Amino acid sequence: MCRIRAFEGQSERAYRSGLAGGYLHVYNGMEATAIGWLSSIQPGDPVITAYRDHGHALYLGCDALECMAEIMGRATGLSKGKGGSMHLYSKEHNFYGGWGIVGGHTALGVGLAFGTKYRGGNEVTHCFLGDGAANAGVLYEVMNMASLWDLPVIFIIENNEFAMGTRLEYHAADPELHKRAEGFNMEHERIDGMDVLQVRKHAKRIIEKVRKTHRPYFLEIMNYRFAGHGAADNDQSLYRTPEEVERAKQRDPILLLGKHLTENGIASEAELEAIQREAEEEMEAVYEAAAAQPKPEPDAVYADVYTDMEPERGH
Amino acid sequence: MPTLTYREALRQSIVEEIERDEDVFLIGEDIGRYQGTFRVTQGLFERFKQKRVLDTPISEPGIVGIATGAAMMGLRPIVEMMTMSFSILALDQIINHAAKVHYMSGGQFSVPMVIRGPGGAANQLSAQHSHSLEGWYAHVPGLKVVAPSTPADVYGMLKTSVRDDNPVIFTENPGLYGIKGEIPEDTNYLVPFGQAAVRHEGTDISLIGYSRMAHVCMEVAEALDQEGVSAEVIDVRSLVPLDTETIFGSVRKTHRAVVVYEDWRNGGYGAEIVARIQESCFDDLDAPVGRVGGLNVPMPYARNLELLCIPNKDDALAVARATLG
Numbered sequence: 001m002c003r004i005r006a007f008e009g010q011s012e013r014a015y016r017s018g019l020a021g022g023y024l025h026v027y028n029g030m031e032a033t034a035i036g037w038l039s040s041i042q043p044g045d046p047v048i049t050a051y052r053d054h055g056h057a058l059y060l061g062c063d064a065l066e067c068m069a070e071i072m073g074r075a076t077g078l079s080k081g082k083g084g085s086m087h088l089y090s091k092e093h094n095f096y097g098g099w100g101i102v103g104g105h106t107a108l109g110v111g112l113a114f115g116t117k118y119r120g121g122n123e124v125t126h127c128f129l130g131d132g133a134a135n136a137g138v139l140y141e142v143m144n145m146a147s148l149w150d151l152p153v154i155f156i157i158e159n160n161e162f163a164m165g166t167r168l169e170y171h172a173a174d175p176e177l178h179k180r181a182e183g184f185n186m187e188h189e190r191i192d193g194m195d196v197l198q199v200r201k202h203a204k205r206i207i208e209k210v211r212k213t214h215r216p217y218f219l220e221i222m223n224y225r226f227a228g229h230g231a232a233d234n235d236q237s238l239y240r241t242p243e244e245v246e247r248a249k250q251r252d253p254i255l256l257l258g259k260h261l262t263e264n265g266i267a268s269e270a271e272l273e274a275i276q277r278e279a280e281e282e283m284e285a286v287y288e289a290a291a292a293q294p295k296p297e298p299d300a301v302y303a304d305v306y307t308d309m310e311p312e313r314g315h
Numbered sequence: 316m317p318t319l320t321y322r323e324a325l326r327q328s329i330v331e332e333i334e335r336d337e338d339v340f341l342i343g344e345d346i347g348r349y350q351g352t353f354r355v356t357q358g359l360f361e362r363f364k365q366k367r368v369l370d371t372p373i374s375e376p377g378i379v380g381i382a383t384g385a386a387m388m389g390l391r392p393i394v395e396m397m398t399m400s401f402s403i404l405a406l407d408q409i410i411n412h413a414a415k416v417h418y419m420s421g422g423q424f425s426v427p428m429v430i431r432g433p434g435g436a437a438n439q440l441s442a443q444h445s446h447s448l449e450g451w452y453a454h455v456p457g458l459k460v461v462a463p464s465t466p467a468d469v470y471g472m473l474k475t476s477v478r479d480d481n482p483v484i485f486t487e488n489p490g491l492y493g494i495k496g497e498i499p500e501d502t503n504y505l506v507p508f509g510q511a512a513v514r515h516e517g518t519d520i521s522l523i524g525y526s527r528m529a530h531v532c533m534e535v536a537e538a539l540d541q542e543g544v545s546a547e548v549i550d551v552r553s554l555v556p557l558d559t560e561t562i563f564g565s566v567r568k569t570h571r572a573v574v575v576y577e578d579w580r581n582g583g584y585g586a587e588i589v590a591r592i593q594e595s596c597f598d599d600l601d602a603p604v605g606r607v608g609g610l611n612v613p614m615p616y617a618r619n620l621e622l623l624c625i626p627n628k629d630d631a632l633a634v635a636r637a638t639l640g
């Protein structure tokens with residue numbers, strides 16, 4: 001969690017300094033969800049998410065330097081500088097992205113589970129999405145098919161209570177999003193996403209069940225985003241108060257885990273500080289190293305449009 | 316005449332249309348409480364309340380479908396697409412439903428709806444957020460398509476769009492929101508569709524573009540001017556209907572033409588303009604019609620690659636010089 005938090009500090013720095021552009025969405029406050037969940041998956045399980053993807057990529061084992069290089073649009077980035085912050089992908093880590101069109105990737109998630117079933121595999125697909133994405137129509141088409149065809153996919157709504165500047169209560173007819181699975185004959189529940197150990201416990205139980213039954217599952221994890229929607233979101237007063245953010249920060253996942261560790265004598269304050277410092281130093285070095293990476297060669301613009309040919313060149 | 320930014324001119328036009336006609340309302344994502352992602356609708360929610368400025372969930376097909384149904388009953392929705400790239404989700408509603416019902420119902424129903432939002436590349440928004448889709452829409456019978464490039468045009472064309480009884484695709488460009496210009500003091504200032512604007516008169520070559528590329532054409536004209544070449548710049552501004560009279564008239568005068576568009580080069584709307592010119596002005600041409608479009612690749616994230624993709628002055632100037640021979 002400290003590594004992800006520190007990474008995000010550096011990615012915001014990259015944005016501020018102009019080394020990163022476009023849309024950049026940090027994961028601050030939501031770390032316990034990706035970590036609690038992904039620490040419970042099996043190697044080979046496909047993972048897919050939207051554009052708030054740095055935390056998932058890092059925890060799945062993607063190299064922090066390659067992630068940062070991608071965010072800075074460098075040739076050595078995870079996606080060779082073609083995708084940027086929103087479009088991290090790593091085939092090596094079964095990380096299927098990294099998607100910018102809200103809700104669109106949920107269909108792909110079900111497709112991944114379809115692939116598993118077709119091949120007779122035992123993998124479970126973990127499909128993360130936002131509370132805002134839960135309003136995309138395509139989600140309901142694929143939930144129906146996932147249930148109809150017994151596809152091993154877990155939809156994990158990361159409900160951080162906002163879709164950009166729109167609060168949950170203004171975008172959802174019933175703010176308990178998990179209930180929407182009812183009509184699809186799919187098991188569903190809502191859990192707290194700020195306590196990483198709790199998330200992990202639930203994850204183990206649910207993933208085990210899905211792996212056994214091959215039935216889809218619809219989970220809503222309640223977390224909170226501490227930062228703005230994206231790096232360009234410069235007026236949060238339009239949708240929330242500083243007090244609300246402060247209140248949420250009292251349940252900062254890093255803080256909660258730290259408390260647990262110290263109160264149970266597992267780690268000392270000093271050790272926790274050392275972990276934090278180490279993470280910060282690591283990511284500072286990552287920032288510097290990424291900033292020194294080469295930009296893509298102009299010719300790269302034509303690469304990877306097709307697998308086997310180039311598009312017609314020129315204007 | 317007041318000087319406003321493109322964004323302000325657009326907002327003022329919307330405000331005046333809301334005030335003029337109580338059937339006009341806005342619908343879209345984050346347009347109300349959040350003031351609009353590109354701040355076009357800033358202040359409108361407070362002023363006109365929820366009835367006229369409706370925040371929606373992220374449900375583009377639903378939004379456009381609801382607006383279409385409401386329009387069939389006579390309301391006049393202005394739909395904001397946060398970016399035109401998201402209108403791809405609503406293509407079925409736009410193309411299969413909104414664009415067709417007037418024809419399919421033998422003229423009984425019409426859809427007085429405007430779908431507006433930024434189209435084209437902004438700054439490193441990469442492949443899923445940078446589309447120029449006006450060519451797709453211009454392909455569909457039943458849709459009108461406009462792409463204003465100046466504050467005065469965005470002001471006058473929005474009004475024309477709202478008052479039009481057909482679905483209108485109104486594409487802005489994120490690069491234009493900040494540009495300034497004078498707008499007329501006339502709440503009924505209507506820029507008619509199907510009238511191109513001659514931005515710069517010339518005799519040696521016609522440079523034809525719309526939206527941001529109209530400005531690129533102006534830059535090229537200035538550069539050519541330094542070389543003693545007199546270029547005429549035509550801002551198409553209305554794609555459907557298209558003002559072929561002005562375009563052909565210019566080409567018949569200059570005998571050379573270059574068409575510039577930001578969309579992918581292959582099959583973009585510029586290709587249509589090129590085809591029309593050669594169909595109707597073949598004997599007037601002293602050289603093949605030049606064409607400059609965006610590179611045929613998904614928009615890359617890295618800034619240096621992105622800049623390669625979007626046609627700029629130098630790209631267009633090179634083609635103009637080749638066309639001049």
Ligand SMILES: Cc1ncc(C[n+]2csc(CCOP(=O)(O)OP(=O)(O)O)c2C)c(N)n1
Pocket residue numbers: 025052100101102103129130131132133134160162163164229344373375397401404
């Ligand atoms: C189809 C589509 N519509 C609109 C957008 C613009 N947009 C990007 S993120 C976002 C909010 C999504 O909220 P949520 O799903 O809750 O994810 P979070 O940002 O909270 O992680 C919106 C409206 C988009 N990317 N795609």
Ligand SMILES: [Mg+2]
Pocket residue numbers: 130131132158159160161162163164
């Ligand atoms: Mg959210």
